[in-house]
Amino acid sequence: MSRNEDLFCRAQRTIPGGVNSPVRAFRSVGGTPRFIARAEGARVWDADGKAYIDYVGSWGPAITGHAHPEIVKAVQEAATRGLSFGAPSEAEVEMAELLCARMPSLEMVRLVSSGTEATMSAIRLARGFTGRDAIVKFEGCYHGHADSLLVKAGSGALTFGHPSSGGVPADFARHTVVLDYNDCQGLEDLFVARGDQIAAVIVEPIAGNMNLIMPRPEFLAALRRLCSRYGAVLIFDEVMTGFRVGPQGVQGLLGVEPDLTTLGKVIGGGMPVGAFGGRRDIMAQIAPLGPVYQAGTLSGSPVAVAAGLASLRLVAAPRFYDQLAARTRQLVEGLIGAAVEAGVTFSAQSVGGMFGLYFSEHCPGTYEEVMATDRGAFNRFFHGLLDSGHFFAPSAFEAGFVSAAHGEAEIAQTIAAAKAYFAAPRD
Ligand SMILES: *Cc1c(COP(=O)(O)O)cnc(C)c1O
Secondary structure, three states: OOHHHHHHHHHHHHOHHHOOOHHHHOOOOOOOOOOEEEEEEOEEEEOOOOEEEEOOHHHOOOOOOEOOHHHHHHHHHHHHOOOOOOOOOHHHHHHHHHHHHHOOOOOEEEEEOOHHHHHHHHHHHHHHHHOOOEEEEEOOOOOOOOHHHOEEOOOOOOOOOEEOOOOOOHHHHOOEEEEOOOOHHHHHHHHHHHHHHEEEEEEOOOEOOOOOEOOOHHHHHHHHHHHHHHOOEEEEEOOOOOOOOOOOHHHHHHOOOOOEEEEOHHHHEOEOOEEEEEOHHHHOOEOOOOOEOOOOOOOOOHHHHHHHHHHHHHOOOOOHHHHHHHHHHHHHHHHHHHHHHHOOOOEEEEEOOEEEEEOOOOOOOOHHHHHOOOHHHHHHHHHHHHHOOEEOOOOOOOOEEOOOOOOHHHHHHHHHHHHHHHHOOOO
16 A cells, blocks of 8 residues: 555544545545645655645645745744744734735735635625625635635525535525626626625635636626625635736736735745735724724734745745746646647636646636536546646646746646647546
8 A cells, every 4th residue: 555545544534534625635536645745846745755746836825836945944933933922023014014015905904824714804894894794706716614605606696695515504695695707797787686785795806716717807897896886895805816826916917906805825925824905994994993803813923924924025026927927828838739739628728827727628717617627537637647747736626826946847847748648548
């Protein structure tokens, strides 16, 4: 038995499913999850010592490559000064200033320890600010695992949502309306019918949790226009896209300003940091300034913030995003070329350091279209490439990530492996 198999057996005895976050269990693609022993640059090594070029990047945070020496050093130095104080520290102020300076829609920001905490807090804040209960989300967008957000569409588009997880009271879910991503008419109809009840619309402005789906320009414009007209808070969940698609997230890339933004992943540089922020008048409703309660024992942890600050300094290097985007495009174009050569039905796209691969003729634009892609073909591709030392996200419905540590050589090796796979695919 391999070490991976052995660990997976052992893990399942004491950890539900053997993992601490479900997608890691490989249920979607089948097979044994790789237990990672270490990671450096563009690579991870599993418990059997096998190396993989990594396109998961810890699901986004590892944008400068794994274990970047400057981030590791910042963590080590911060740790020697104490792990946690339960009192404010200067690094948190620096982090808040840096986030507000980089993202123009942030006037004030609060740090938390995960993306889930950020979205959960932003929703509560929007409800407190507007005095309204209803929130709107879109099918296929993921915003962490808070009760109000684990909701799927009801029978009609304008009806109440239903829980998409056990343990979420139907009474909570009915305050969440779920619409189709990129559906401007559905959005317009909802606001006309119930605009005065809607506290917030939360959206991934580029969706990265149903594979990668680009927004239609008129979709984000409609969101902005309708939220402003009806007094609803527009929340951009940029936990994944923030500092990933470009230096100012999707809002900078596509020029649409939300009222609140949620951040995570890259801003922690691999450590647990999340944030939510935005308009000063809204943020002023948070305790201790206002009545909306939000807190955290380890929020703004000095060690985590040190990693985040180091990471944010690294991505501010000149041309960082140009180079990252070019490298990512190179991967995507190479994979498309390999598929075309072999006559495989395949499409792909990228934005910044994020990409989507689809076993379908065209890049999907809706949740329905993503669901219609050939997941069997993806699963076989996944395992083919895993065997040859390439770690893609273990699901057809996740985006992929390239880091600044991925060089020409890593991209070329991956494209060559894809060519070899497409020439002799698995049954
Ligand atoms: C990852 C993610 C979250 C949740 O963040 P966690 O740190 O896993 O809680 C929320 N929203 C989006 C868009 C994400 O990609």
